[in-house]
Every structure is written in structure tokens, then in C-alpha cells.
Amino acid sequence: MILTPEQFRPLTGSDFAFEVAEGAPVALRLDSVNEARSDQGFRQFSLYFSGPLDAPLMQGTYLIRHPVLGEGPLFLVPTGRDAEQMSYEAACSCQD
Template identity: 40%
Template sequence: MSFSLDMFEPLVGQDFRIVVDGGERIATLIEACSLREAQGAGRLSRQFSLVWRGPPGAVLDQGIYRVLHPALPPQDLFLVCLGPDAQGMRYEAVFT
């Protein structure tokens, strides 16, 4: 399945489950933004990024995690830790 920014924009502010070592962590999608449009393989694609905020004390290492939300099929995403803000730890996935 191909994911698009339009699929995630309505989910900003909602919780996602991130599968970690047989358990789960909850992270809130706080940002879904367009990066740019790119031409490739004869079609135009819209590149975008997603940012989640998790609890401040539980840091996930950079890597591939199963991310779950009831409105979407399960997806394995490469998450990068962006560091903390005033409310928790932030993670980003980029779609190109």
C-alpha cells in the first residue's frame, strides 16, 4: 500500500501504538507536513514527513518499528529520534 500525506493529516492529534520489543508505546501524531513534490518513474509524488511525540523518559533508538492506528493498515516505518521538546520525545518518519 502506498501512503500519502492526505491519509495522515486527519489523524494529527491522535495516538498511535508503536510496537517495541513485544510491548507497545503510545505516541501522538503532532505534525504531518509536505516536504516537496518530486517527479520520478513517470509520476509526480508528494514527499512528506510525520512527527510523533512520545513520553519524555522513554527514548526509542533509530530504527524500523511497527506503527499501528485503527484507521490505517499496520505499517513498518523507519523512525528517527528528533530529541525532546517541552512535552516529550519527538520521532520522525519521512516518506519519499
């Protein structure tokens, strides 16, 4: 799956299913899509997700599923937590 920020922007606010080794998939909400400066023919962008405190995900590659995008791998990094949720970032790049 080739990912672009344009594919994700309309999906802001929707849930993505992240497959885990044991148990049911963990639903994370896509909170925002931020695009960085293009450089040498590549575009960098970050996807920011939030999810439940009771099912935190570790840094790693997950198979994600979404009814619009289908499924594919995504490398996820936990970035923090507050009293209500965990926060995550997935840094991505695509060709310009």
C-alpha cells in the same frame, strides 16, 4: 501499506502504537504532517510525532498500528527532547 499525507492529516492528534522488541507498544502522538515539494513523480512528506520520555525509541523501523490505518512499517528518527516529551520524525514519499 501505501502512505499518503492525506491519510495522515485527519489523524493529527491521535496516538499510534509503535511495536518494540520487548514490552508493551509505545504510544506516540501524531503532532503534524508537512508536505514538501513534489519532484520527479514523487511526493515527500514528514510525519512528526511526540512521546514519553520514559520510553524513548531509537532510530529504526517499527511496526505501527492505528485503528483507522491498520498496521505497517515506518522508519522513525528521534529529533530531540524537551522537559516533557521526546520528538520524532518519519520521512516518507509516495508516487504523485
